[in-house]
Amino acid sequence: MNGDWLIRGRDGRLSVYLPSDDAVLCRAERRPGDTWEDARRVGGDQRLHPGTAATGKGADGYAHLVAWRPTGKSESGLVHSTHFRPRLAALDWLPIGHPNKKGDRTGPPALAVDAVGRAHVFVRNRGGGVSMSAQKEKGGWEPWTDLKGREVEEELAAVTGESGLVELYAAVPDGLVHWRQEEAGAPPVLEEALEAPVRPGTLRALATSAEATTLFYTDRAGDICAWRPGAKPAVLLPSAGPGPVSAIRCELDGHDCTLLAQRSASGRVAFAAYPTGDESAGAWWTESGPGLPSDAVVALAMDETERVVAATSSPSTGQLLLTRRKDEPGLALEAWREV
Template sequence: MNGDWLIRGRDGRLSVYLTAGDAVLCRAERGPGGPWEAARRVGGDQKLHPVLALGRGADGYAHLVSWRPTGTQESGLVHSTHFRPRLAALDWAPIGHPDKKGARTGTPAVAVDAQGRAHVFVRNKGGGVSLAAQKEKGGWNPWRDLKGSDVQEELAAVTGESGRVGLYAATSGGLLHWRQEEPGADPVLEEAIEVPVRPGTLRALATSAQRTTLFFTDTSGDLCAWRPGTKPVALLASAGPGPVAAVRCALDGHDCTLLAQRSVSGRVAFAAYPTEQESAGAWWTESGPRLPADAEVSLAVDEDERVVAATLSRSSGQLLLTRRKDEPGLALEAWRQV
């Protein structure tokens, strides 16, 4: 799964999304902070590949993108919108293929602009990035080639506080960054830097009115932060092999960035620091039980502005959840299975 799969909906309820065989499932709270419903299939009965990209609009709507088989050795991308966890999601609608037809070309990424339009990014067969963007009044614009080369499998899409959409990608020798210069425009390739990046570790977050920050692990094992126009900064040693989850939240009255990652011990490790102040330092604190190797971590802020962390193992189907206690620091409630 690419993107935050723990999402606070427009009605304040939390939802989680996951792939299960040839389907995408959703579980949601019955009410904010309340018990959880059983898993439901999303988007109708179409059979999908086990890949999912997620994005959340400022309106709280969840946008889901997956690949579906369309023929022998051929696939196409599909999109669904989930307006509220209590309602059924829209049926999967086709948005085509970046090369008109062919096999899957990579894991998609999705971001939603200030007007609620989904932007779907995916690697194309030439090794660059292609974009399909929703029209403001429905439907999709034609696929656009955003250029780039030697792009790796997983992309990191992000929406800035301005509502404009950006994208990060790793190559074999560095990082690329695309950004919209104005609302509704195609993102343009603004910057490329040489840095040794470990594949599959990108996660982007809006961190100020004008900037987004990319978190990634370099080949030496350091978790780094990069804001375009500056040099990457090594924040601390990575807790584990996969990408971090990241969210901005208020901790003791300060604007902080909270990171979470499944550590090499199998537990969830947390680290927080003042947003965009990497020089202040950060350190990991582990929490919860040991998790299966395929467990993923996601972070959100609930209706009461409390941090919520969730872990999900697709092999076991186990969903665990914790919330920040109403006390100073980052004290968490006991993890519970839902």
């Protein structure tokens, strides 16, 4: 899943959205902090392509999902669903078309939700640039817009800033590119390109102030870097493992901190925190939990009491593990448990 697959819903319950062979599955807490329900299919019985879904959450707490589905021989189209509350069924998948009108999949989609709850879907197009479609304010979808760009790598990172404006980051062979909305409802504009040795598949974006978002990525030397457009990237710390980080802002001992989590090379989950926006303060990894399979991914969220929650999911084993921050100073975590 591209995006936040561990989400706190409008009713305070946590949900996870996990890809299966031909569907997206949802599991949710029965009540906040309680046991978990069995997995349910999202969006009805439509068959999806495996591993091509993205998730996002609006300020209203609604979860949005987008995925590719087969529409014919060597033909595919993107579909969207909204999940208003974990205890309710998600809406059926509705088609939003293809960035090139027709053809097969062009890359994994990315999704961000603006301040008024409109989903913005981004995907690489056949020309190697990026195309976008957004929900209309009164229902339906805008026509696909070509945002330009060239030689864009498949995985995109979409994010909504504290301003409510949507931004997008992408890796290209020689660096990074950044798009940002100039005003609500407008297509994002290609604003800046950065020459940087980026390892593809490692992008993660986070809103980190009223003015800026931060992109985390791993460079080819194996270091995690933080980049805010308009400034130079900062090397934060060596990567704990090969995949992307999960990132969240939280309060630790009265300080606004950015918390990163990543499956480490040892197989355990590694955590690192530092004052938000102050990469020069440094950060270091602390490992937690059991060893995990190589395909395990990590996600972070805040629960109904504003405690940090971390989850891991392994497609090969189907195992879902969860931990919460203890009610004590620092980042002490409860024992990991299977749900």
